[in-house]
Amino acid sequence: MDKIDRLKVFCLVVEKRSFAQAAKQLGLPRSNVSYAIQSLEKEYQVLLFYRTTRKVSPTHEGNIFYQEATGLIKQLKELDRFKTHARSQEGSISIGMPNRLATELVMPYLLDFYRHYPNVKILMHADDDFTHLIEQQLDCVIRVGQVQDQYLLIKPICQTKIWTLASPAYLAELGEPKTLLELEQHFSVDYHIKKHYQEWSELQFRDQSIKMPYRLLVNNTEAYIQAALEGLGIIQIPEFDAVPYVQQSKLVQLFKDIPCLSLPINILLTDRQYRPKYFQFFIDWLDHLLKEKMVGS
Structure with missing residues (x-):
């Protein structure tokens, strides 16, 4: 799983407020979702979620990180149009x-x-x-x-x-x-x-x-x-x-x-x-x- 995929997993966990729900929607084992979040926290040296047995919620830094991550993912989707353009019959x-x-x-x-x-x-x-x-x-x-x-x-x-x-x-x-x-x-x-x-x-x-x-x-x-x-x-x-x-x-x-x-x-x-x-x-x-x-x- 590359960094972009880990960021997408992170954003989905924020939106679902659940590791299990994110894993279910992505069709991944919950352990993969947990590993993706842990690797981001380790790389950026920041706590992204408060975790309890009943609840998962983003930290203050996690909310800021979410805003940055969603903006980056949106930009990457915009760049994907070049791949579509290269395969198209117009130009x-x-x-x-x-x-x-x-x-x-x-x-x-x-x-x-x-x-x-x-x-x-x-x-x-x-x-x-x-x-x-x-x-x-x-x-x-x-x-x-x-x-x-x-x-x-x-x-x-x-x-x-x-x-x-x-x-x-x-x-x-x-x-x-x-x-x-x-x-x-x-x-x-x-x-x-x-x-x-x-x-x-x-x-x-x-x-x-x-x-x-x-x-x-x-x-x-x-x-x-x-x-x-x-x-x-x-x-x-x-x-x-x-x-x-x-x-x-x-x-x-x-x-x-x-x-x-x-x-x-x-x-x-x-x-x-x-x-x-x-x-x-x-x-x-x-x-x-x-x-x-x-x-x-």
């Missing part, structure tokens, strides 16, 4: 991820998740900049690229290849480069989230990086892709995002024979042992979705 999940991954891969399939948990709210922070799980108080983050954070649990999903693309109109104007050296005669669309102007842009491949001129710099992925569609330069985006444009002949994949850069995709979580059931389901669902869509892209 919220806050998640951060790159904007295009949110709009192109996750949002189109969220109704599938809601079929299982219709009362769970998804608070989605879709941003081209890195979302910071702890600083922004998020439950999880999808991160494209290398991650080094000793305070987070890293759940690997897959690798995504980075494709190099240009529009048919751009290639009709300037020709399709066959080697990386020819890129010096071409233009890229430069992309930086924060103000960071440089004279040259840079395309990255698995074994090397190539500097090349640019005519346009943008600060979000929507504008970056749209610039390529308008024929303003060469871009590099993840395979999952590139495939639909290539299949629709809106963009052309370049340098297919040159090994492209691959980046890991991970789900980042705080290393919590206890998670609500709906949150763990969401993580498993998201893991399956990303693997299916990205590996199959």
Whole structure:
């Protein structure tokens, strides 16, 4: 019997004014009730009851102890709601991820998740900049690229290849480069989230990086892709995002024979042992979705 159980026994004895009645209601031997009271008196060095052969009544200190104990038990009952909440099917999940991954891969399939948990709210922070799980108080983050954070649990999903693309109109104007050296005669669309102007842009491949001129710099992925569609330069985006444009002949994949850069995709979580059931389901669902869509892209 732990301390909380002993306190509950004590409170019942006060209310019943009887060790025997308390034992009967709890379904315990009377000796267990007596031991619980004696252990509290010994621990706190206080006499809690006046005992006679006919009557049990709390001492002055016992009455004060009763007020404190009932308040503590009430607070613990309030805390128990967290256990109920963790088992329930209602709550919220806050998640951060790159904007295009949110709009192109996750949002189109969220109704599938809601079929299982219709009362769970998804608070989605879709941003081209890195979302910071702890600083922004998020439950999880999808991160494209290398991650080094000793305070987070890293759940690997897959690798995504980075494709190099240009529009048919751009290639009709300037020709399709066959080697990386020819890129010096071409233009890229430069992309930086924060103000960071440089004279040259840079395309990255698995074994090397190539500097090349640019005519346009943008600060979000929507504008970056749209610039390529308008024929303003060469871009590099993840395979999952590139495939639909290539299949629709809106963009052309370049340098297919040159090994492209691959980046890991991970789900980042705080290393919590206890998670609500709906949150763990969401993580498993998201893991399956990303693997299916990205590996199959």
